[in-house]
Amino acid sequence: MPSSHIVTEFIYLSLKPDVKPEDPDNDGGRLFINSLNAVKQRCGYLSSSWGRTIENENNVVWIIGRISEMLEWKDNTGCVPLSMFAPVLDPETQPIAFHTTLTPPLNDILTTAPVIELAVLAFPKDINPPERTALNNDLINFRSTCLQLTDSKPPSAFSMGWVERPGSVPHQDSKSGRAQLIVLVVGWESREQHEEVRKTTGFGNSIAPIRERMLPAIKALQMRHVKFKAAN
Incomplete structure (x- = not known):
């Protein structure tokens, strides 16, 4: 499908x-x-x-x-x-x-990766089309950089997608009062592996332009690490 x-x-x-x-x-x-x-x-x-x-x-x-x-x-x-x-x-x-x-679809990563990082990033709802295109390019580069790291063990998988429903959420730090969200789903051997990757130059350089556009994290959606099991 x-x-x-x-x-x-x-x-x-x-x-x-x-x-x-x-x-x-x-x-x-x-x-x-x-x-x-x-x-x-x-x-x-x-x-x-x-x-x-x-x-x-x-x-x-x-x-x-x-x-x-x-x-x-x-x-x-x-x-x-x-x-x-x-x-x-x-x-x-x-x-x-x-x-x-x-993108890409999750397939079986939820039950094969020992730990899944879930990160929901918030950006201004009123970002204009050229800025949205630049942000998407930065996100794609960030994913590619993480998957190709050589100075630390890279994640086993990395999927992401803009939240489509709800289309936006309230955010007090956005000029419009609303934020749009993107979710990152990343497979790791452990939370410690993720922490080590965050210290690398490649990670820091590739996420920097994304952080410049990001709004403060929404408390209820703060990053978390999960050990999943199949429900079916």
């Missing part, structure tokens, strides 16, 4: 501390897994993976691949009715959903 027909949906959840999906005898965990399974019958479902973040084990990311022509949006931003997770979520948090078309 052409990659242009595959939409990737990202869902960020914060579980209650006593919810243990890894334990088949845990009531909250069973409810979480049952909710994952219920989604497989809707909206052009292809496959999905979920995992806890290394930074906070109660934070979970669920990534779903779908056929774009069969999507039916729920809760304004995604195909999954996020309200079904309410019983297992930290009541002080809100689930987040967004979707994109990734």
